[in-house]
Amino acid sequence: MEKLYADVIVDISHEKVDRPFQYRIPKNLRDVITEGICVTVPFGAGNKRLKGYVTAIKDMPEFNPEKIKEIEGIAVGGVSVEDKQLLLAAYLKHNYGSTMIQALKTVLPAKQTVKALEKRTIRLCLDTEEAAVALTMCERKHMTAKARLLKELIQVTCLPYRLVTGKLNISPVTIKAMEKQGMIAIDKKEGLRNPIRIKAKNAVPKELSISQRQIVNKVLSEFDGGKTGTYLIHGITGSGKTEVYMSLIEGILKRGRQAIVLIPEIALTYQTLLRFYTRFGDRVSVLNSTLSAGEKYDQCERAKRGEIDVIIGPRSALFTPFPHVGLIIMDEEHETSYKSENSPKYHARETAEEIARMHGASVVLGSATPSMEAYYRAKKGDYTLFTLKERLTGGCLPEVYTVDMREELKAGNRSIFSIKLQELMADRLQKGQQIMLFLNRRGYAGFVSCRSCGHVMKCPHCDVSLSEHRGGKLCCHYCGYEEPAVKVCPKCSSGYISGFKAGTQQVEEKLKELFPEAGILRMDADTTRTKDSYEKILSAFANGEARILIGTQMIVKGHDFPNVTLVGILAADLSLSVSDYRAGERTFALLTQAAGRAGRGNLPGEVVIQTYQPEHYSIVHAAAQDYEGFYEEEILYRELLRYPPACHMMAVQIFAKDEKKGKMLASDLAAFAGSFQDETLKAVNRLTVIGPAPAGIGKVKDIFRFIFYVKFENYDKLVEIKDGLEEKVQSLQLKNEMMQIDFNPVNAF
DSSP, X not given: OOOOEEEEEESOOOGGGOSOEEEEOOGGGTTTXXXXXXXXXXXXXXXXXXXXXXXXXXXXXXXXXXXXXXXXXXXXXXXXXXXXXXXXXXXXXXXXXXXXXXXXXXXXXXOSOOOOEEEEEEEEOSOHHHXXXXXXXXXXXXXXXXXXXXXXXXXXXXXXXXXXXXXXXXXXXXXXXXXXXXXXXXXXXXXXXXXXXXXXXXXXXXXXXXXXXXXXXXXXXXXXXXXXXXXXXXXXXTSOHHHHHHHHHHHHHHTTOEEEEEOSOGGGHHHHHHHHHHHHGGGEEEOOTTSOHHHHXXXXXXXXXXXXSEEEESGGGGGOOOSSEEEEEEETTTOGGGBOSSSSOOBHHHHHHHHHHHHTOEEEEEESSOOHHHHHHHHHTSSEEEEEOSOTTSOOOXXXXXXXXXXXXXTTOOSSSOHHHHHHHHHHHHHTOEEEEXXXXXXXXXXXXXXXXXXXXXXXXXXSBOEEETTTEEEOTTTOOEEEOOXXXXXXXXXXXXXXXXXXXXXXXXXXXXXXXXXXXXXXXXXXXXXXXXXXXXXXXXXXXXXXXXXXXXXXXXXOOXXXXXXXXXSTTGGGGSSSTTHXXXXXXXXXXXXXXXXXXXXXXXXXXXXXXXXXXXXXXXHTTOHHHHHHHHHHHHHHHTOTTTSEEEEEXXXXXXXXXXXXXXXXXXXXXXXXXXXXXXXXXXXXXXXEEEEEEEEETTEEEEXXXXXXXXXXXXXXXXXXXXXXXXXXXXXXXXXXXXXXXXXXX
């Protein structure tokens, strides 16, 4: 086939141009144009010069050849898209809703090429006798810098340029002069940046337990037999899931394949990387948002060239361009950060399964508190379920105390610390042990609760909490229900009803009043803004430079500090009160993960859960570390109310400059979605449309936001409705309104 024409997706994220445009390939580019390459093309009436990606090459035109424009050239600084990445972008567009260019930009972890890192070395061009003569001459003429460099080069014939200009203090002018005289030569070699600056000795693999070994053997033997699938490891905190991951990776690397390890937080990168680097050495690298553009690009290049075999990072590391992926691991798979908040709003779990299908790879999910979706699929047999019930250290799970803060208030304790927690903190500090205090702040500003009886103001129609709005209103962000704000608790008539406000800084100040001698570290959004801040705080705490670490949810995930024997969970029930059907699941996971930080060494651990709702099933099961009990109770609510994973849900967001037009568009689109109803189905199985209603934050930067939800058991049907909605929006040719779609959303809108 002659390369005469190319289909090009132009770099404009707009629905109207979300299709390939055909261009003629000039003769001088026919040998270099390939599918996936980034090109520059003239676009539109004004022939504006834009970048685009070639998605197909054809020998026949699909339009009048006289009207087809010509490709200008290969884009400078562009990154070509390989076939698998093109297929993956198409998958994201189809399954999650976005433009093709948005999907393409998502699968390219490094968005553009950057200037290559150049390694320069200085080489002696003279033989031994000539160098000795030149040295004598330089010394006689008092050319001390030249003499100093010649002395070094006579001993070592090649030196790094930076060492010469640095330690030897020789100026570039002197080096250039010696090069002109033919004494030396400067060799240049392109190098790739390595963001890892860890100096660690090779670690000896730990002996696996019988349960761990069974998992490794099962996954690898099925891989060898050509059977790849998704495996869920449900292991209690400290049960050695990471050792299983490393043994699996070792097996995959021996089979000539590569591995991707996903972690939910950048805060976990350093500790995870340290463990993997001591096992696999410089075949491991990292990819996350703290890297420079050059470092990101170079890690992708190193992966393509086969210089690394294992990449570690959050969600975006999934798109590392390894040629032969054999294993994808998702640690703490229940975390909501695995869901993209930008279009396409993909979930890393399903996307990992698609990448694994393309490469013939296996996916391993791991968590002490698996997501409802993963456990639901494991129960159905879609995933293979493994369970690790014992801590590797031989120790047992920590003892948990649940403190009812309503009783503390009645007893006259108005402090944010219960009497029990204060006593245990004093005891640990006296013994020289460490303490972690976790402030469950997620969603604290929105809901209204009573400090006397624990009652939370809820929507009578949706079983989610009402949010406090300015103007004296309590609103439901799901159905639009409103009622006046209250000053007296409707349940116990107490005046102690209001929104909850607390922060890590206030906790730190109170701690300093109680224990002025204790070293305190704080880890939250304010203290982790710089590039190395996570590592510095965690290293300082691990080295015993502080006795107490205070933080939000970033401190409870995956960290392992053997000297921590006490964990205090402040305001455990705050996350129960978010306007979100996942509130119970999130609270259980956070509390269980937080409790799991205690007693991971040889010393026993204790946990204090402070709550105003000690009777809530999430808190009861978290205190007992009983995942099965929680799952069985939670899944009943999901099935009853048709929430994921029992049913699929599509959230449709409308953004508009004009409130009335936005409201009208939301109503029209919701009615259109309802037109896909199948009347032949039983009422309980039919399509359900909820809303529209104003979004949780109804206006941002003068843009009004509306939301409606569509529920149905069949995901493909929701994709069909998504396609219909996109076609309808495109036909309306909207100027000041926009639609966004999110499947099975993990955050409330």
